[in-house]
Amino acid sequence: MSNSTRCAACRFLRRRCRQDCVLAPYFPPTNPQRFANVHKVFGASKITELLKQLPVHLRYDAAECMSIEAASRARDPVYGCVGVISQLQQHVIDVQSELVKIKGELAVHNAQQQLQLENGERASEQQQDELLWLGSTQHDPLNLDQLLIQANDYQKSHF
DSSP, rough: OGGGGOOOHHHHTOOOOOOTTTTTTTTOOTTTHHHHHHHHHHOOOHHHHHHHOOOHHHHHHHHHHEEEEHHHHHHOTTTTTHHHHHHHHHHHHHHHHHHHHHHHHHHHHHHHHHHHHHHHHHHHHHHHHHHHHTTTTOOOOHHHHHHHHHHHHHHHOOO
C-alpha cells in the first residue's frame, strides 16, 4: 500500500504500510479507533503474530474477536466482555424464572377454567333436567296450580 492509503495499524504505528501488511485487511484506514483499542489491549506485535499464525480464512474472525474484546475493555476495564456475558447469563436466568412463573399461572388458570366448565356442565345438566320436568307441565313452569292438580291426579291413580 502507498503512504496515502496506509491501514489504520500502520498509520497508528507511524510506519510505511507494505503491500503484504497482515493488518491492512482487518484494520482499514476508515476506522483508526478500532486498531487503537486493539493495540491498547493486545499490542501490535501480539496482533501481528496471532494473525500470521492463523489460516487466512480465520483471520477476519480473529480480528473481529480482538476488536470486540478491546471495545469491551474500553467500556469496562476490569471485566471486559466477561462482564457483558455475565449480565446476559443473568438476564437468561431471570427470563427463565419468569417463564416458569407464567407457566405456573397459566396452569392454574387452565385448571380453574376446566373446573368451571365441569361445574357448568353439571349445572347445565341439572338445569336441563329441571326444565324438562317443569316443561312437561304444559310448558308453563310457573303454573303451580296445574302442578298440584297433576300431582293429586297421580296420587289418586297410583295409591
